[in-house]
Amino acid sequence: MSDRIALTRLAVTTPHGVLAHEKREPQRFFVDITIECDVSRAGRSDDLDHTISYADVAQDAERILTQPPVDLIEHLAEQIAASVLRHVAAEAVEVTVHKPDAPAGVDFAGFGLAGPSVSVRREQHRPVVIALGANLGHRVRSLEAAVRALRRVEGLDLFEVSGLFETAPVGGPAQPDYLNAVAVGTTRLAPWTLLDRLHEIEAGRGRTREIRWGARTLDLDLIQLGDPAAGTDLRFATEELTLPHPRAAERAFVLAPWLDADPQAQLRVGRKVLPVAQLLRSADTTGIHVGPEWRPL
Known part of the structure; x- marks a missing residue:
């Protein structure tokens, strides 16, 4: 409430x-x-x-x-x-x-x-993009549980969830490969409120934050809030949250599943609003391929 x-x-x-x-x-x-x-x-x-x-x-x-x-x-x-x-x-x-x-x-x-x-x-009905990832434990089950938890968040409505993509880890210590997905929908929640809900879901799956870019049972990232094509996307940088996500435009493990969930997706990069399809063509897709089938919704 x-x-x-x-x-x-x-x-x-x-x-x-x-x-x-x-x-x-x-x-x-x-x-x-x-x-x-x-x-x-x-x-x-x-x-x-x-x-x-x-x-x-x-x-x-x-x-x-x-x-x-x-x-x-x-x-x-x-x-x-x-x-x-x-x-x-x-x-x-x-x-x-x-x-x-x-x-x-x-x-x-x-x-x-x-x-x-x-x-x-x-x-409020802001479009929202959430990236999901896991590389510890039973990855598919963790991501399926995460989607179910997202669907229970009051004030968040998911429309589509991408297929799974298996990706090699980027940065950080040596660790297993990730499974990644992207969920798109709308939310009435303020960005910091939604971020709190994402952290609660991560914690419920045993996520800890001792090592930056370390292995994790579940990772939920808020990528974009609002519609950049309409100029309604939220743009700010605070200690706890930056929107749009500052590295999303370079990460194929975000762009590929996002394009799968929404072929018309666009992302603000600096002063420009660019199609995610264009960004993915310019991104390094080495080490990313289609993962196992799943039915998250």
């Missing part, structure tokens, strides 16, 4: 409505906004950058309400919801726009916010 940030009864007097006089004569509007998000990171760090600033949300909503007049409060609610979902941490939002003085031709008994209102609920 997500945490929530709520803004209640944002009040703006402004002209909106279908009738001509509504576009000239300001009337009262009230807005309630409830944002579903994960605030645990901010709760631990006490850092505003790890949550959503309710001041920013309120100011964006006020700006939308004071724009040139529109006909429908449905339109206002939709615009406010879209502005909230631009925040990286926002998983979903519910927006209610109240118009208590609406000229509906009837009396609304009572007081306060009696009268028409419109509520909308919108969820």
